Amino acid sequence: MTSGRVTVYFAALLARTEDGWQASDTELDDVETLADLTDLAREAAVDDDTVLALIEQEDAWFGIVRLEGEDDPRIYVSDAAAAARSSYGALLTDELLGRDEDGTDELDSLDLDGTEDGEPEPDDADAAAEEPVPHGPLGDLALLADFEVGEKDLLSLDGDALTALADMLGCTDVLEAVR
Known part of the structure; x- marks a missing residue:
């Protein structure tokens, strides 16, 4: 909560499978560190394939954490300064800023x-x-390039960014099912 106002987050996990994307709604209540978030995402993985943890705060910012097997997470945040002012966004920006x-x-x-x-x-x-904390995007702009979502695509996302991102990835219906 901030200033007596409830902060609304949406979080979902998208797991890539040989049949396409599988989505699951996820609760962030027990997530206190980036390691907690990556563990949660790895549990959703199918055969060490790609898992995307998507977090959005009321259209103020969104973040993507990409995991592949035991590799280190790749992270992108749409507005680092806005994200750093929120508990879950700070997990991502702190990691990106070392x-x-x-x-x-x-x-x-x-x-x-x-x-x-x-x-x-x-x-x-x-x-x-x-x-x-820098204003604007921070992190790996190429983390979805192999899914044909390039830097310009990520930078152009605003408003309901996760729905637009799901459309680019071809999994809008899957994401909307858990929204």
Whole structure:
């Protein structure tokens, strides 16, 4: 919840099979980390084929997490700044920006700042904590290229983006069945 208003998310998993796409509605209640989301998506996979985790927040932003077997997830977020302000979007943007789950940069925790006692300089720590999240798209623009959804296609999506994306992938009926 934000400002007394309920934030509405839609999340679905699309699993690629030899017969086409299978969709399943998914609850994000137990998802606290990107690892939780990828585990959930891998459970929906058929024979280690492609699984897409789709998340949308009230037409403000959408995210795609693509998994293939045990490979690292490939991620795309339509508006990183908007996504970073939401709990599920922050999971994706933090990963894309190389931040830890607690919002700090991975390198900050290694004490590689050159000071004798290993303590970061206060100005450096403040600057790292205040690094802004970029406005606009962030992530792998080619994550759906092999499904003939290119960079321009992803960048053109707005409004009901997931329905338009499902149309491009040829699985509108399958996605709408779980909506």
